[in-house]
Amino acid sequence: MAVWNLIIANPVLNVLVALSHVLGGQFGLAIIALTVIVRLITWPLNKRQLNSTKALQEMQPKIQELQKKYGKNQQKLQQEMMKLYKEAGVNPLGCLWPMLVQFPIWIALYQAIMSALAATPESLLGLAQRLYSWGIVNQAIPLNSSFLGLDLAARGNIVLAIIVGGTMWVQQKMTQAPAVDPRQESTSRIMLLMMPLMFGLLSLSFPAGLGLYWAVSTVIGIITQYFVTGGWGYLKLRSPFQPTAK
Amino acid sequence: MKQPKILFLIAVGLLSLVLVSCSGGAQAVGGWSGTAIDDGVIYAGTRDGRLVAVNSSTRDVLWFFAIVTTSSGGLSCGPTSVAAAIYTTPIVDTDLIYVGTYSGQVLALSTVARSQNLTFPQQRYGEWEWYCPLDGAKSNAIVADLAMSGDALYVASSNGRVYSLDKQFGDLNWESKVLDERHGKLWTSPVIQGDTLYGSTLDGHIYALSAETGELLGWSFEAGAGFASSPVIHGDTLFVGSFDRRLYAIETGSNVSRWRFPEEEPAGNWFWASPIINEGIVYAVCLDGRLYAVEAETGEKEWEFDAGSAIVSSPVLTDNLLVVADESGTVYVFDLSAQFVDEAVPLKTISIGTAVKSSFCAQDGLAYIRGQDNSIYVVDIERGEIVDGWPLSLATEK
Numbered sequence: 001m002a003v004w005n006l007i008i009a010n011p012v013l014n015v016l017v018a019l020s021h022v023l024g025g026q027f028g029l030a031i032i033a034l035t036v037i038v039r040l041i042t043w044p045l046n047k048r049q050l051n052s053t054k055a056l057q058e059m060q061p062k063i064q065e066l067q068k069k070y071g072k073n074q075q076k077l078q079q080e081m082m083k084l085y086k087e088a089g090v091n092p093l094g095c096l097w098p099m100l101v102q103f104p105i106w107i108a109l110y111q112a113i114m115s116a117l118a119a120t121p122e123s124l125l126g127l128a129q130r131l132y133s134w135g136i137v138n139q140a141i142p143l144n145s146s147f148l149g150l151d152l153a154a155r156g157n158i159v160l161a162i163i164v165g166g167t168m169w170v171q172q173k174m175t176q177a178p179a180v181d182p183r184q185e186s187t188s189r190i191m192l193l194m195m196p197l198m199f200g201l202l203s204l205s206f207p208a209g210l211g212l213y214w215a216v217s218t219v220i221g222i223i224t225q226y227f228v229t230g231g232w233g234y235l236k237l238r239s240p241f242q243p244t245a246k
Numbered sequence: 247m248k249q250p251k252i253l254f255l256i257a258v259g260l261l262s263l264v265l266v267s268c269s270g271g272a273q274a275v276g277g278w279s280g281t282a283i284d285d286g287v288i289y290a291g292t293r294d295g296r297l298v299a300v301n302s303s304t305r306d307v308l309w310f311f312a313i314v315t316t317s318s319g320g321l322s323c324g325p326t327s328v329a330a331a332i333y334t335t336p337i338v339d340t341d342l343i344y345v346g347t348y349s350g351q352v353l354a355l356s357t358v359a360r361s362q363n364l365t366f367p368q369q370r371y372g373e374w375e376w377y378c379p380l381d382g383a384k385s386n387a388i389v390a391d392l393a394m395s396g397d398a399l400y401v402a403s404s405n406g407r408v409y410s411l412d413k414q415f416g417d418l419n420w421e422s423k424v425l426d427e428r429h430g431k432l433w434t435s436p437v438i439q440g441d442t443l444y445g446s447t448l449d450g451h452i453y454a455l456s457a458e459t460g461e462l463l464g465w466s467f468e469a470g471a472g473f474a475s476s477p478v479i480h481g482d483t484l485f486v487g488s489f490d491r492r493l494y495a496i497e498t499g500s501n502v503s504r505w506r507f508p509e510e511e512p513a514g515n516w517f518w519a520s521p522i523i524n525e526g527i528v529y530a531v532c533l534d535g536r537l538y539a540v541e542a543e544t545g546e547k548e549w550e551f552d553a554g555s556a557i558v559s560s561p562v563l564t565d566n567l568l569v570v571a572d573e574s575g576t577v578y579v580f581d582l583s584a585q586f587v588d589e590a591v592p593l594k595t596i597s598i599g600t601a602v603k604s605s606f607c608a609q610d611g612l613a614y615i616r617g618q619d620n621s622i623y624v625v626d627i628e629r630g631e632i633v634d635g636w637p638l639s640l641a642t643e644k
Contacts, residue, residue, distance in 0.1 A: 025428070121333060121389050121433060122276060125558065125603070128516050128533045133491070135512070139471045141489045142448050144428050 005130070008104060013112040014132045020116075021140035027116070028147025031209055035216045038105055039224075045101055046221070050228040053175050055090045057233055106210075113209035117145050117153040145209075152209035160211040165200030167218040172196065174225055174233035277348060280335035280559070280605030281614040281622065287357075289336040289343055290604075292638045293620045295329025297336060297345055297355065300622065302614070305636055309360040315349035333389045335605050337399075339413065342375075344399060346388030352378040352401055354416060376416030378409075390435035390476060391605070393443075395457060400443060402432035408445055410460060420460035425453050435476040435520075437484070444498070446473035446486050452496060465499050474516045480523040480542065485530075487517025493530050493538070495545060505545030507538070519560040519605075522568075524582060529568060531557035537570050537578075539589070549590035553578060564608040567593070567627050571602040571615055579627050594630025598623045 012034075020030035039046070062084060070077035085091070118124035124142060131137050145153040150160065172192050203211035226232065279291025287308060288300045299308040313330040331348035343355045356375045359368040367375035378401075386405035393400040398419055401409040406424035411417065426432055426447040436445040436455075442463065443455045452467040471490035478485045483504060484496045491512035495504040507530075514534025521530035527548060528540045533556040539548040555574035562569045566583040579594040600617035607614050612633065613625040623635040 121278075124433075125518065125533075128518070129556070133512065133514070135490065138490050138512075138516075142429055142472060 008108045009111050010130050010132075012105070012108040013115055013130055014134070014137055016109075016112050017116055017131065017137045017140050017143065018134065020143055021136050025140065025144050026147060027143045027145060027152055027209070028150065028212060031113070031152070031212050032216050034109070035213050035220065038102070038109075039217065039220050042101060042105075046224065047228070049175075050225055052090055053225065053233060054229040055088055057229060059084060059088055059090070106213075109213055110206060110210050113152070113207055113213075116143055117207065117209065118142050119145075119153045147212070150208050150212070152212065153207050155207055156204050157208045157211065158204065160208055160215065161200045161203040164203040164211050164214045164218070165196040167215055167222065168199050169193075169196040171218050171222050171225065174222065174229075277331040277333040278558075278603040278618070279332040279345070279616070281607050281616050282336045282338050283607050283609050283614055284338035288614050288622060289338060290614075290616050290622060290638065291332030291334070291336060291345060293331075293618070295332060295347075296638075297332070297343065297353075298638050299343075299357065299360065300638075302609075302612075302624075305634060307638075309357075309363065311355055311360055311366065313345075313347055313349075313351065313353065315347070315351065334391050337392055337394055339394065341373075342413075344392055344394070344413070346390075346392050346401060348387045348389065350379060350386045350388060350403070352388065352392070352399070352411065352416070354413070374414065378411060378416055378418075387431075389431075389433040393436050393438055395438040398457070400436050400438065400457075402434065402436055402445060404431040404433070406430045406432055408432065408436055408443065408455065408460065410457070422455055422460040423462065425451070434473060437477050437479050439479050442498075444477055444479060444484060446475070446477045448472040450488070452477060452484060452486065454498065467496050467501065467503075469494065469503070474518050476520045478520050478523065483542070485521050485523065485528055485542075487519070487521070487530065487532075489516055491516055491532075491534075493517045493521065493528070493540065495528075495542070507540050507545045507547065509545065513538075515556070518558055522561055522563055524563055524566075524568075527582075529561050529563075531559075531561055531570060533557065535572065537561070537580075549588075551578070551580070551590050551592065558603040559605050562606060562608050562613065564613075564627065565611070569606075569608060569613050569625075569627055571598075571606065573601050573603065575600045575602060575617065577602075577613070577615065577625055579630060594627070596625055596630050596632060598625070598632060598635065 016030050016034055019033050020027045023029040023033060066077060066080050070080060115123060115127050115130060118127050145151050172195055176188060176192055199214060203214060276293055277291060281288055281290045283302060286302050288302050291297055296310045296312045298310040301308055314327045315330045316327055332345060333348060334346040337344040341357050343357060346352045354376050356368055356373045359373045359375055367377060386403045388401060388403060390402040394413060397413055399411045399413045403409060406426045408422040410419035412419055425445055426449050428449040433448060434446045436443045438457055441457050443457045444452060446452050450469040450472045454463040454465045456463060469488060471488050473486050474489050475487035482498050484498060487493050492506045494506050497504050513532050516533050517530055518533050519531050521528045523542055526542050528542050530538045530540060535553045535555050535557060537551045541548060553572040555572040557570060557572045559571055568580040568582055570578045575598045577596040577598060578592040580589060581593045582589060598617060600619040602615055602617055604616045611627050613627055615623045615625060617623060621635055621637040624633045626633045
């Protein structure tokens with residue numbers, strides 16, 4: 001725990017507090033600025049993921065061709081698909097890595113937001129032991145938790161939860177390649193719903209500051225994805241296995 | 247195949263909703279209420295939300311009163327009764343004990359009624375108890391110690407206002423405007439001198455209010471950083487600790503501080519606790535673990551002592567002996583009248599073995615300290631030893 005605090009949690013906390021002071025005492029702006037910084041730091045990973053997505057999109061005609069050809073033989077279809085991915089040097093699960101890498105940052109950010117906002121007297125006192133001696137940091141304390149009508153320390157903001165869930169669904173849909181068989185389609189559909197639903201509910205149970213981070217981070221992700229991959233990806237693409245309206 | 251998956255999704259969603267809604271209303275019990283002693287009885291708020299009266303000689307619990315509050319349980323749990331956290335140190339005034347809670351209540355408890363375990367509030371002649379908020383208007387956390395002057399009780403609330411209450415009946419005399427608009431909360435206790443009440447704020451202001459009407463007077467002071475401690479007034483000077491790791495001496499009516507300590511490099515942490523002043527020397531403890539003795543007139547350092555652990559509670563002075571307790575549970579006694587020994591070297595060092603964050607009191611050579619383990623420790627100041635210690639858990643009470 002001491003190592004975690006020393007290397008990750010305390011630097012994130014102090015940078016967040018310092019940013020808040022620089023940005024006129026606006027903790028919400030500090031979270032947005034930190035989100036941009038985190039995005040810049042994880043850019044190499046994100047770029048790899050986006051290139052992978054783009055490659056998958058470019059392979060789409062070939063995939064559809066394979067689906068037509070081996071539609072009735074699922075085993076063969078999957079074998080051919082994997083072969084195709086291998087030839088193109090694409091890992092369909094590559095998009096998971098940037099998310100996994102961001103988990104420690106989310107945890108550190110959650111701790112930083114909780115500590116920095118010091119909602120209780122104990123947490124304000126506890127904050128004293130975690131702040132650096134920088135004048136900029138100590139002058140910013142205690143932070144103002146109001147931002148655009150949001151109380152960043154409060155939980156249960158339903159609008160923010162919907163924004164987090166909605167933006168995450170859009171980003172997932174842009175990335176998620178269409179399924180190659182009905183069974184996979186079912187799993188994909190659940191995955192597409194599960195993640196936004198989970199993060200939406202997490203936004204309800206965590207302080208709004210963390211929800212703000214998720215929302216901003218996802219919106220930045222959508223924008224970069226749009227420009228790097230050159231469009232909305234699979235967002236508007238209907239699944240070939242989806243029942244059509246009669 | 248489809249139906250179980252949908253059901254699974256719904257189940258996960260509902261379970262999460264239940265967890266979210268139930269956890270939302272929970273209020274942590276805790277606090278760091280200190281001790282007060284009067285007429286051989288120790289009064290303290292406990293970490294499980296009770297006000298306890300203990301006979302200082304026999305250690306018998308004379309009575310206790312559990313302060314509960316109603317907590318909204320969110321979407322599915324309904325309102326529940328939970329123990330209130332107590333941060334304020336009880337104030338004793340003849341037969342009434344006053345205490346504020348984190349759930350926003352101010353209570354006046356009659357020692358007579360409580361010792362007979364009568365229903366609360368007793369409002370018979372001679373046993374008039376009361377509690378606020380009577381109308382729900384002041385339902386905001388009370389963290390700062392209550393202040394008393396004349397017939398009034400002054401309460402700083404987490405809604406950013408100061409309230410004046412009639413100490414006998416609990417009627418509202420006045421409420422101030424919001425003093426800290428940036429944070430909307432007041433966690434420091436006001437200090438009263440004559441007809442003027444001074445309050446420090448987390449956003450770095452000191453305001454002067456009329457103690458009679460609550461109206462803002464002409465003077466206020468603005469600092470570059472927020473104030474961490476409650477101010478102390480001595481003569482015409484306020485002494486207050488700041489989040490910028492300095493102690494300030496501010497002359498009332500002046501817009502510039504008389505001095506700040508340290509002048510150059512800031513201290514190692516915040517001056518969280520209020521300092522005390524004795525014979526022209528300010529004794530200020532710091533979260534960096536140091537006790538500083540500073541000239542009240544000039545801000546020059548006389549001496550310092552490094553306890554090695556954060557000092558959260560204010561020092562106590564009794565018979566020229568200064569008692570300081572740190573967060574590691576070590577109590578230091580300094581002899582301020584010493585002429586032939588170094589004042590900066592503790593006369594006695596006593597370990598009580600548990601963290602001390604609460605303010606404490608001393609009487610007749612004994613210090614009564616409530617540790618964070620919810621126990622009271624009695625320290626013989628001159629002999630430098632623990633005389634007694636007992637937990638304030640329900641199991642030990644009669």
